[in-house]
Amino acid sequence: MMPELGKYAEAVLSSYGVSIALLLVLVWASLRRARRVKKQLEDIESKAKRDG
Amino acid sequence: MNLNALWAYANPKKFIQATDRVLPWISILAIVSLVVGLVWGFFFTPEDYRQGSTVKIIYIHVPSALMAINAWLMMLVTSLVWIVRRHHVSALAARAAAPVGAVMTVIALATGAIWGQPMWGTWWAWDPRLTSFLILFLFYLGYMALWAAIEDGDTAADLTSILCLVGSVFALLSRYAVNFWNQGLHQGASLSLDKEENVADVFYYPLLVCIAGFVLLFIALVFLRTQTEIRARRTRALLARERMG
Numbered sequence A: 001m002m003p004e005l006g007k008y009a010e011a012v013l014s015s016y017g018v019s020i021a022l023l024l025v026l027v028w029a030s031l032r033r034a035r036r037v038k039k040q041l042e043d044i045e046s047k048a049k050r051d052g
Numbered sequence B: 001m002n003l004n005a006l007w008a009y010a011n012p013k014k015f016i017q018a019t020d021r022v023l024p025w026i027s028i029l030a031i032v033s034l035v036v037g038l039v040w041g042f043f044f045t046p047e048d049y050r051q052g053s054t055v056k057i058i059y060i061h062v063p064s065a066l067m068a069i070n071a072w073l074m075m076l077v078t079s080l081v082w083i084v085r086r087h088h089v090s091a092l093a094a095r096a097a098a099p100v101g102a103v104m105t106v107i108a109l110a111t112g113a114i115w116g117q118p119m120w121g122t123w124w125a126w127d128p129r130l131t132s133f134l135i136l137f138l139f140y141l142g143y144m145a146l147w148a149a150i151e152d153g154d155t156a157a158d159l160t161s162i163l164c165l166v167g168s169v170f171a172l173l174s175r176y177a178v179n180f181w182n183q184g185l186h187q188g189a190s191l192s193l194d195k196e197e198n199v200a201d202v203f204y205y206p207l208l209v210c211i212a213g214f215v216l217l218f219i220a221l222v223f224l225r226t227q228t229e230i231r232a233r234r235t236r237a238l239l240a241r242e243r244m245g
Helices: A006-050 B003-010 B012-043 B053-085 B088-120 B128-149 B153-180 B201-244
Strands: none
Touching: A006 B053, A006 B088, A006 B201, B003 B012, B003 B088, B012 B053, B012 B088, B012 B201, B053 B088, B053 B128, B053 B153, B053 B201, B088 B128, B088 B153, B088 B201, B128 B153
16 A cells, blocks of 8 residues: 655655644644633633623 | 625624634535545655655645745735724734744745755755745744734734735745746746646646645634634733723
């Protein structure tokens, strides 16, 4: 299944590895912050409602 | 389509409602396009007669480089909208896009260097395109640092918008450096409206799918991160009101 990459295998695999890792970190960090900020806003809004 | 209708999305609530509806679909399309494009390119395309298997790096390098430049151009447009019409959502969208663009620039620089070592015999050269790309990356860092350094949101949006206008020179230089100066190592564009200049079809079609995947991923991330910036801004406003009252 793995294609024959020859003498450039290291270059090709490291390119894919570095890029996919960076994209995954970016997506993970964006989702994590999105959840955290959304929760924080919901808490503050519900507290503001409670306090009138 | 009535372009004036677009201004409705300058309303933060409306923006969040609209993007909430489309975000799951764009995300799914992005994942599908990226998986199909990268698997097609990596497993099912032949070696190039000159570049060998390093040609497979094209499926990451070209889309990321394209997005690095276009992310900045998107930031330019939204910054101009902020300067002219003072819509907060547009300034926050520019802020949201910057880290995505910066990561795309890092990927383009890293994959370019990894490809350059076996092909050019060097990781780096002070070639016009490479150098303008490095400067573009520094502009991304400066842009994000400026947003983080200024507490008042409107002042930060004003100053970062000006920085974005200045940085646009380098975004355009990154794109056209190969055409302006011929002494660099970097080859001409892999994609062009002129079919004669494109890479061979066997590489071209998976490359198009990868580009579509990167564009969709960029849109999804910018929507998500803009929503986050809108909510963070509202949180700061509510906390400030609470402290005062």
